[in-house]
Amino acid sequence: MNLKLLRLFLLVFFLPLFQSADAQCEYTLEMFDSDGDGWNGASLTISVGTTVYTFSLNGIFDDGIDSTLTFPVNTGQQITMSWAPGFFDDEVSFVIYDYEGNVVYEDAFPNSGPLFSGIAFCPSCLKPANVKIENVYDTYAKLRWSPGNTAPALGWWVIYGPKDFVLSSGVGDSVYVTTPKVTLQGLAKKTFYDFYVLEQCDSTDISIGNGPYTFETYFSNDVGISNVLTPESGCDLGVETVTVVMSNFGSNPQSLIPFRFSVNGVDAGVPQPQDGFYTGVLGKDSSDVIEFETFYDFSEPGEYLIKVYTQMNGDEDFSNDTFYYYIVNRLVTPYAQDFETWSGGWYPDTSGNASSWEFGTPDGLVITEAASGKNAWVTNLDGDYNDAELSYLNSPCFDFSDLTEDPVLEFSINYDTELE
Structure with missing residues (x-):
């Protein structure tokens, strides 16, 4: 006996007298395959009125694991669903949601043939579309969207609050606007917020919320080193230039920024302000590539830890000031x-x-763990190596010129390969 999960939600709709017979909206289909290899020839057919849609997971137009699609419906249209089986239907499941996010039908290991019949419904007032987070700063954020309905709206409500707040809980603040954009002000720095946008169609009809959408505000003043570009590991390093990337992580433009570096815990002796003093202007979300004029001698064999850091007065976040970079x-x-x-x-x-x-x-x-500690070099950390793979892992350069005997290499290896 096959065990299966089947839940059927009967569509019972009370259509207001003023509801347009051809109100259109979108339903959502979520498809899943537990083995990640697609539906193996199976398909779900959904008929909406006279329009027929056929859906499947095939690993070509999707990843074979899951996919989310939408399809249009009009109020009053007949919706029917049927299943054409394939191989391994026990791996299959799917869920269909109406415009407001309610489950219309869900199934796992579906039976062949007809599955469902019901009537489509779209609300008279659709939610706004194309919601965009236009820009975020330290204490304010700019948002915009498109009207959800063809008829002009009276306005829109934007309800915002701490991340993961529930729209119906009474938590959060609200702003009403008559154009499809808003600037939320008075926000806390470096804080996550969620927001929803609702469309006010007329004096009595308002849409469900489109959201949540999430953003994080910035610190006002926050710079740091985000990368080191040179020198790179090599076989014959000498006196080299240290090249870094400085980034502005805050919302205010910044200039006159001290920065310096050390090697293996020893300060490199950067003579500020002649060197290690940024005089350009870093705007919000911008970076600049900078070379120290102070050179460093990396000619001795071994590993080097380069530490580069900013020293800006008033920086509100020290966690991103410093970048560590190893070379050999x-x-x-x-x-x-x-x-x-x-x-x-x-x-x-x-x-x-x-x-x-x-x-x-x-x-x-x-390969579930490293030979010691946590880290290792592995062919695919969380899966199998690739088909037809022929690959190599290179070591750094070694200098054996002073050895009087042949070197001996000892290492840990864990492998499981195919015979052919």
Whole structure:
């Protein structure tokens, strides 16, 4: 006996006398496959009036795991659904929602043939469309949207509050506008907010809320180093230039920013303000590439930890001021690397085919953990290696010129490969 889940929601609609017979809206279909390989030839047919739609998961136009689609309906139209089976229907499930997000029908391991029949319904006042977060600052945010109805609206309500607040709970603040845009003011810095937009069609009819949409406000003053570009690991490093990326994470433009670097915990001696003093202007959401004029000698073999940081007065967030960057210059024995601090300067070779090498914490079915600690180099951290893969993992440069005996390499390896 096949166990199956089947819930049928009868559509009982009370149509107001003023409801337009051809009011149009969209229903939503969510499709799932528990094995992630699509519906294996099965399909769901949905007829809306005289229009027929056929839906499936095939791994070509979707990922084979899930997909969400919409289809138009008019109030009063007959909706029917039927199932054409394929292989492995026990992996299949789907849910259909009406315009207001109510479940119309859901099924898992569906039976072949007719599944459902009902009447479509669209509310007389549709919610706004194309809601966009236009720009966010420290204490205010700009939003806009498109009217949801063809008839002119009286206005729109924007209800906003702390992230995850419930629209019907009475929590949150509201703003009423007569044009499809708003600037929310008086917001707290570096705070997540949710908001909904409702359309006021007439004095008695208002739409459901379109949302929630989420944004996070900025700090006013917040800069930091977001990357180090040079030097790169190599076999013959010498006196090199340190090149960095400075970013403005806050809402206010910034200038006259001190910044400096250290190597392996030793300050590099940047002579501010002649060097390490940014005199350009960083606007909101902008970055700039900067070279230190102070050079550093990386010629000695080994690993180097470069620490670059800003020192701006009034910075409201110190957590993003500093960037740490590792490089190696031709390694010598004795050498050990457990990959807990960083990738070790190892890297996937660009030759070969379909490389799946990744650095991080393994979470696959075969390789479930690192040999020691948390990190390792793995072909696909959370799955299988690729079909027809021929790939290589390169080590950093080693200098064995001072050895009197052949070097011995010792390492941990975990593998499970196909025979052919």
